Amino acid sequence: MKRLSGACAFIEALRCEGVKHVFGFPGGAVLDIFDAIMDAPDIEFILTRHEQGAVHAADGYARSSGKVGVCLVTSGPGATNTVTGIATAYMDSIPVVIFTGQVPTHLIGNDAFQEADIVGITRPCTKHNYLVKDIADLARVIKEAFYIARTGRSGPVLVDLPKDIMKDTIAFKYPDKVELDSYCPTYKGHLGQIKRIVDLILKSNKPVIYAGGGVIHSNASEELVNFARTMQVPVTTTLMGLGAFPSGDPLSLGMLGMHGTYAANMAVTDTDCLIAIGARFDDRVTGKIDEFAPKAKIIHIDIDPTSISKNVKVDLPVVGDCKMVLQGMLSQIREQKDEIRELHDHIRPWLECIDKWKKDQPLKYSQGSAIKPQYVIEMIDKLAPDDTIISTEVGQNQMWTAQFYKFQEPRLFLTSGGLGTMGYGFPAAIGAQVAFPDRTVIDIAGDGSIQMNIQELATVVQYNLPVKVMILNNGYLGMVRQWQALFYKKRYSQTSLAVSPDYVKLAEAYGARGLRVENPGDVKDAIQQALAIKGPVFVDFVVEPEEDVYPMVPAGAPINNMLLV
Amino acid sequence: MRHVVSVLVDNQAGVLSRVIGLFSGRGFNIESLSVAPTLDPTKSKMVITTTGNEQVLEQIKKQLNKLINVVKVIDYVGKEYVEREMIMVKVKAKDETRAEVLRIADIFRAKVVDISSNSYTLALTGDKGKLEGFIEILHPIGILDFIRTGTIVIEREMHTRRKLSL
């Protein structure tokens, strides 16, 4: 067998995993790997301008494509710069593998130049992590890292690679399978429980499905749609679940929670049977936990046992993959035509009640002389192709996108839900554009957030990634300003962005295109123009500065306690 | 409620800190901890005593199981088990108390492991209650130094219906 250097073995291992794209940034500790990358034209390397951007890009690549995203950075500051990206992926269960360089093994622990204990630092925000101390472990560790990242409840895995290991040599052999006796996620749900779930739903009067990101991760959208339509059960989704159920469907309630729709929050408060699928009862969803779905029997389907009965006591839990459990539920109801007909009869008043909520309190905003951010999003929705991938930053821009962009399919919406990371959207859009070079990819941004990873403008220009960044420029850290307006007597402490760059000039300085829009009448043209440009574009929409996101549930209040427009 | 949980883990660098980090990161309580390799040198066993209600314990067990390096978690609540920990105490022993200390040691079946002109060092194993009783009795005499291990437990084989307490 041919002996390979650790660096070449690393590249070979990536090939064995089918990796086509790596996002990252070089440095001293990974010089050998970067040298080997020059001889691997089959693996495209995307040089971001900050390691945080590299991880978000790998994350966006993973969310949009369903494949594992890969990231490679150097030791010390390169490694610590990845932490926010890793924590972001961890909170949203995104499969990424992060390779970090490390000082040579004999220097570990010596406070060597550019040494950081990245395994220690990232222990609480990775699904698992490794320090490779022996080249004999390299192939096995990489195999396990990819396996752990994509199986079970997916998540980020970090592998720390000391420089001497990359210089060492080995007779490379990639293992055929993973042997981890202590890790075996449950995929198939318990049949008896599945039957009980179906029975409970059939007997309920006011059922609601509450679907989360798990439905998207397990590619279970089709099964969810099938089940909901057959049973005529309305569906609300979390922020992470948007797209799992088509928002155009009459059974769709939209998003629930702090900025959820009136109908969704009322339905969840009134339901007698809440079916949680791949969701985790996050506090932004439940509001005051004691008053969340107070009348309901709660069913919870999730691949992660720790999610079950963590925040809310569950009546009927099933541990398993959402797709497989839903398939089980579908085959269970195949024989129950009569019962289903009966269900349709007795839930009719419930569906009528929900329709009334929808009609009484739809999502709305009023037009004014300034551009309304919601209007920009509605126009993007209208003008962009159906398979457009949308990412967002964090804040009002994110919530308005969740509310006003009507996602019809999974994996078209990339947003930092759990961690709420400003600066996520632009690099995530880069990752999605790399995964889908021919699709339209749009980052709906805030003027605060976009500045947190704006250096990636160089990346989109260098690789000619035609990402469109639509900045909803309100001159504020808008979401924080909104809280200050509502709960701190309008004392706008440090939320005005008094100085901002000229985004048109900035984009042009990097070699991208820039547009500015100041009048509502020009919004449509500008979006069309941006979509028609073959390269990257920044569009600066100067929007109403003090527009708020509604409905809003004040923190800690029950979710039927909504501030409405 | 007090729970004794044993955790079988891979005997590798960093595994202990994964477990401990989980407890501190999630706000779980650790009362005592003991760790050592098992007969299979690739595995270690940790025994953790912790407190919490049923829901907290459920989370602790699930979260532990979720760690990749955790092979098995056993909660001893509701099980019959033998529990031991060990203490070593250095007690003042001068003149009139010298005999008294030995008498107490004898009653508790503690061993004298070191001696000086004005102190005895005693070692005692037993369950939590016994050790605490021992300390309480010695306290008025004067404890100079004191060290205590974490709890270890082993499940009883139930040959008879009676609970043996040896």
Ligand SMILES: Cc1ncc(C[n+]2csc(CCOP(=O)(O)OP(=O)(O)O)c2C)c(N)n1
């Ligand atoms: C890295 C980071 N820092 C701080 C916050 C807190 N935060 C949440 S929303 C927000 C304002 C975002 O402003 P902008 O990007 O302009 O979006 P807008 O709300 O105005 O649409 C801030 C500061 C955060 N989510 N992430």
Ligand SMILES: [Mg+2]
């Ligand atoms: Mg803003």
